[in-house]
Amino acid sequence: MTRIRFRFARGKELCYLSHLDMLRLFQRAMRRAALPLAFTQGFSPRPRFSLAAPLPVGATAAKEYGEVDLAEPLEPVSFLRRLGEQLPAGLALTGAVTVPPGAPSLAAEVNAALYHAFWREEGTAPPAEALQEALDRLLAQRQIMVRRPGRKGQAGEQDIRPFIFSAGLLPPGENGLALRLLLQVGSKGGLAPFRLLEQLLPEAKEPAEHLWRLHRQGLYIYRKETLAEPFPEGGGWKAHG
């Protein structure tokens, strides 16, 4: 059994795919590439494959990660070539490595996501100072209680403050008004960026999805105030051989 971890970028061509769509797309691409997939045991065997963290519908991304188990060893370069040929425009593989035995899984490692959120409609953006103020006010709260979609009562209330590692305005650039959000993701709980953006402009008449365009810069292992990429060159772990 070989585990391969790969890195990819998602362009705007495919930014509207849901997490499930992405899983299906990758699995089918891997089958087309005739990779020697390893399967789960049981009634309906599935490829042992996962993506690090769901990417919001509508978001493009620079550094996303996936992991797949193969029944036979395969050089990462061949993996890149074979799978790359089977991916549609809008998905580009940017790296692959063999995971050393015993290394923690992606899901166990990755706990932070860095987003850039751009205001979509030029000219309608709120003033930067007002946004900065709103941000300061929000971050000054010890608790930010929000209602989780589709849940009622006490269980539906959730404090999202602990999931915000940092949030701030990006220096003005050619993309206009933009925010930088470092949020928690993963098995210990996480925050979808649009939920935070909703809190930022609670008076907005349109859903946050309509106002902001999202780009995920990367997924990280966030520990002691430092960000490490879950990839050898990023210092996340050392590849052997």
Place this chain on the structure above:
Amino acid sequence: MFLKEKLERLLPLVQKPARYLGNEWNAVLKDHSSAAVRMVLAFPDLYEVGMSNLGLKILYEIVNAHPRMLLERVFAPAADMEALMRREGLPLFALESTRPVREFDIVGFSLQYELSYTNVLNMLDLAGIPLYSRDRGGGEPLVIGGGPCAFNPEPLAPFFDLFLLGDGEEALPEILQRWMALSREAPGDKEALLAGLAMVEGVYVPGFYRPIYGAGGDFQGMTTLHEAAPPVVRKRVVRNLEQAPHPLAPIVPHIEAVHDRGMVELFRGCSRGCRFCQAGIIYRPVRRRSPERVKQIAREMLRTTGYEELSLASLSSCDYPGIDALVGDLQAEHAAGNISFTLPSLRLDSFSVELAKQFHRGRRGSLTFAPEAGTERLRRVINKNINDADILAAVGDAAAAGWQSFKLYFMIGLPTEEEEDLRGIASLCEALMRRLREAGHRRIRLAASVATFVPKAHTPFQWEPQLPMPEVKRRQQLLQELFRPLRRIELSWHDAGNSFLEAVFARGDRRLAPLLERAWQRGCRFDGWSEHFSLQRWLDTFAEMGINPEDYAYRRLDEEAPLPWDHLHSGISKELLLREYRRARQESRP
């Protein structure tokens, strides 16, 4: 491109934007400037529904394989998208190139069910194409239609330039070839174009025919208005399915289609002769693909799509000779990839224990059977000759092989139906449940789905009235009461109003066309979807137009009289249908 930019601004605002992308794996984007004919295949329902249609996949590959032809797709935009498109002035566009549908040479609608007709009009309107054929000059796209509803397309007749009856594999490329030649010879001359196309076997140009009505409004027959129009249009049949092209690299949708799997067509047609069934008539004769060809197609399709599941499709796949062996071979060949193979429809009388076991290896899910009627008497009337013992045995075998979920399809309102037949539905389900429990299967799920009989053109029951809606509802209630003590059996039924409207259009004539337009203007769309369907809106439209829908749905047609679809030949003669109809009535006697 202007349209593309506008679209990109709308996508974040709609549900499931991936419906409108057109960049799926295996989608074909050809160069418009080098194509001699450019067609868009229009499916008047949501993307997820249309992308599950085998006919669309077949035509897409055939046409695009031709170096000088181009075929793109368009589906009915969902209500939220439609609203935005209208607000922003975005015309209906083909998915692959994001070009306006109106810029294509031919728009071909897939007509799969009557309740999609308002969507056809809505799509034409969104495209900015005049609805009526007579209002479209030589510069407008040619609007054509095919699919099962082409066998009685009269309610749509004035909107379409032509219909194709029967198989499209050979006929559509022929139509396109002819279009290329004719539009070179006489550019912009629509009459010459239609006259030339009317010569293609299977092509029906409705504008070349005029219905004659008697003083009382009774239909008296069709006259032809053009020498190119044959008095009777015969359907196209692909004689050799083995050699016919089959999709080998179908598009793999980004989002989950209704049937989210590959499809290999085992055979076309069905010889069972159930008397209510239109598919059984119009897809005749039965034509098969050999097991070798099926395996070759499956191999190729898995390679090009990466699907994890293939459906072995046909009207009645258990009837394929050697189906057990075929499934066994396929599973063996693709064992390493854990590919599962499924059958869309199972027949009780040809379902075997072997098959039950084989499929179980694949995937959990439910087995579907269609006894249609509750008693053996009524099953004889409809020519679905299976007995209760067979049904019990088949389900018992399947349960023994590990299946836990079963769906049974029934129909109410069938000719000669009595209360006893309804009781039969409940008692059959009860007997099944009892049998399964006795055999020790505890976690069985049984669901009964009850449709309403719709008399369809070109079937032995085409002369029969539909059961009036109030009576349908009474019988549905009776069923509900009968099922109340049968806890753990799920009962569901089709909306009576929906089936009523389907019956109106299934035997409709040209007088319904203006009504259809009016209903669309009043906002009717997606009539097959319960969240959109409004019976009241339709009834109001009928009243406004002075048409009594009951005349269409509830009338017993005169066996001697001409029918509005007599000039369209399904391959089965009216005499034979009538003989079958009379036989059915004999069977009804105990």
